[in-house]
Amino acid sequence: MKSELIVDVQPKEVSIALLEDSRLVSLQKESRNIAYAVGDIYLAKVKKLMPGLNAAFVNVGYEKDAFLHYLDLGSSFASYSTFLKQALDDRKHQPSLPKMKLKPDIDKHGQITDVLQPGQELMVQIVKEPISSKGPRLTTEITLTGRYMVLIPFGDKISVSQKIKTSEEKIRLRRLIESIRPKNFSIIIRTSAEGKRVTELNHELRTLLQCWEDTVARAQCATAPALIFEEESRIVGVLRDIFNPDFESIHVNDPDVYSQISKYVNLIAPDRSSIVQLYQKPEPIFDHFGITRQIKSSFGKTVSFKSGAYIIIEHTEALHVIDVNSGNRSKAAADQETNALEVNMRAADEIARQLRLRDMGGIIVIDFIDMAKSEHRQKLYEHMREIMATDRARHNILPLSKFGLMQITRQRVRPALDITTAEECPSCFGKGKVQPSLLFTDLLREKIDYLVDELKQTGFTMYVHPFVDAYLKKGLISTFRRWRMETGKKFNVRPDQSLAYLQYRVLDAKGNEIDLKEEKDIDSSATKSKSKAKNRGNED
Structure with a gap:
């Protein structure tokens, strides 16, 4: 099966599409300024206990309080609580977890009021992002995820992925991890660790241990609520979870993200670093790989x-x-x-x-x-x-x-991806009446004149529906070519399948979007309604 990852980086969001034999099987959209993502760790404060729910509402800085159930405290909460109290009481010295003596597990059938109190500071991790009217869901059982293993503080167990079939490999990995595992840390060995050497596993373990120490150090310097550990970018997270030798290519249209992905792939699979490719064609990357059409139909x-x-x-x-x-x-x-x-x-x-x-x-x-x-x-x-x-x-x-x-x-840890495929009329903006289609090219010419004369733009790109693009470029002396000659400026018109028939968007030479919607385009119907109401009032 041919697997490809297509990454579309836009100013406000990043879209990640996974193709299997050119068929779209996974699509993730991520705001570039996202907060409260799964895996993020916060220093938070207990706000309210709910004995009836056996849970607590916790302030992590989100507009709605986060939810922490008793069962999400983890069996090793007593050890966790003791360690965190030591760290926050003496903020100049970080306690050593390997030197600590772990306490007995808490009662599975206990009550939240027995272990928490309002105003108590906790180090919590997001396990479910805010969905609908609900705030994030939390756990105090901290996990740090790598490509080959998951590190869990305050434990003493080694678990092996069930997807590793051979008992010999399971025994080898268990013995290997046991020889390098620090005291008071549990480790889950992931499927991707199969066949890996001790040097690779030890390097990742040391990296995860450093992440843990850095997180505790940030907690000691922070005032709740505060973000103290941010999960790596969703793009790298997707790669970490799904990357396999069958990947044929990873295409990305942003140089910075390309560099980030290349660095990560080179780290985990140096022999596969050539599969990461920077997409530089003027056609939108999702259009080029046929993803836009699949999104519209799916x-x-x-x-x-x-x-x-x-x-x-x-x-x-x-x-x-x-x-x-x-x-x-x-x-x-x-x-x-x-x-x-x-x-x-x-x-x-x-x-x-x-x-x-x-x-x-x-x-x-x-x-x-x-x-x-x-x-x-x-x-x-x-x-x-x-x-x-x-x-x-x-x-x-x-x-x-x-x-x-x-x-x-x-399992649901993020809101379901719900993309509206029905298109709002870009000409009437929901008012019910549109300008004549024949005059759409006149509107585009007005916008180009405005860009050139008023905004002093050059080298910009105007994206339009493919049908409109074909119309503008038909003939030897096309409308597009005539516009360039008349304005005396260099600019481009490109097709974009994600746009509606009478819709357009403009990016400047640096790739930043230029908002050309005028107030009259959006508010003309509202203005008319106000005018009619005013006239009726005068008549009365």
Whole structure:
């Protein structure tokens, strides 16, 4: 399977697309100024205890208080609490965890009021980003993740990934880690550690230990609430989690991010550093790799797949509901039962892809087409388990009920990616009436004159819908060429598939977007409404 990673860096956000055999299977969008991301560690303060929920609300600086349940304190909370108290009481000297004697585990069935009190300072880690009206979810069981291992302070265990199949390799890794593991630290050995030498593993372990010491040092210097450890960029995080030898290429359109990714790949796989490539073509990177078209066709409420069948995806606060429909299939089987099985199997493939693509989590209920035969229902259940095996998020799949419903629970740590594919009219801005399409080129010419004469811009690029781009450049002496000759300035017009038909955007020579929306474009309808209301008032 050919795997490619495409990174689109824009001024306000970064989009990361994972392609398998040129088919989009994962898309992540990240604001460039994101806060409270999974993995970030904060020095926080307990604000309120909720004995009824056996939880506490904690101030981490977010607009809504974060949630910390008793079970998220971790079994080693007594040792953690003692260590943190020593660190915060004497802020000039950092206590040594390996020299500390660990305390007994806390009671699994204890109460939050027994271990926490309002105003207490804690070192907490984000395990679930703010979703909808909820604040972040926290844990005090700190984990520091590397490519080959996960370091967990206040423990004394070594765990090996179940995906490492051979018992010989598990024994080798366990013995190797035991020989280099510092006291009072637990370690989870990840799948990517398989076959690695002691020097590579020891180097990463020392790096993670340094991260821990730096985090404690920042906590000693900080005043709660404060960020004391920031998870590495989402791009590097994605690489860390999914990078494998099958990766054929990583394309990125920003020199700084390209340098960052190249440095990371060169660190973890020097022999694969050549797969990182800087994309420098004028065409938008997502258009070039066919991702924009796939996004438009995959993120709507209705998603079609083979032979006319389709699924309908609805989102609610509590769960996601997916309905499978056969539609007008062109190659339907002779009998209804076989046809239902075939549609359901293909729908399962698409649903598994959609769960990864949209990062849907929580409870997912799927209404498959009814099948009378129990062996067909069992076959569909086993097929869904098989294709979901590659999904890295933790999940659980239940067999079909007698009503043809399948229930799936899937780990949710971030909001589901919900992209609106319906386009707001860029000409009327929702007012219901548009300017004549024939005059759109006149509008573009006005904007170009404004850019050249008023803003003194040169070398800028105007992006338009591909149809408009084709119209502007048709003929020997095209409209575009005539505009360049008349203005006497150098500028470019490029197609962008993400734009609506009568939409445009402009980037200056440095790649910064120029806002050309005039007040009259947006507020003309509101102005008219106010004028009418005023006239009525005068008449009264």
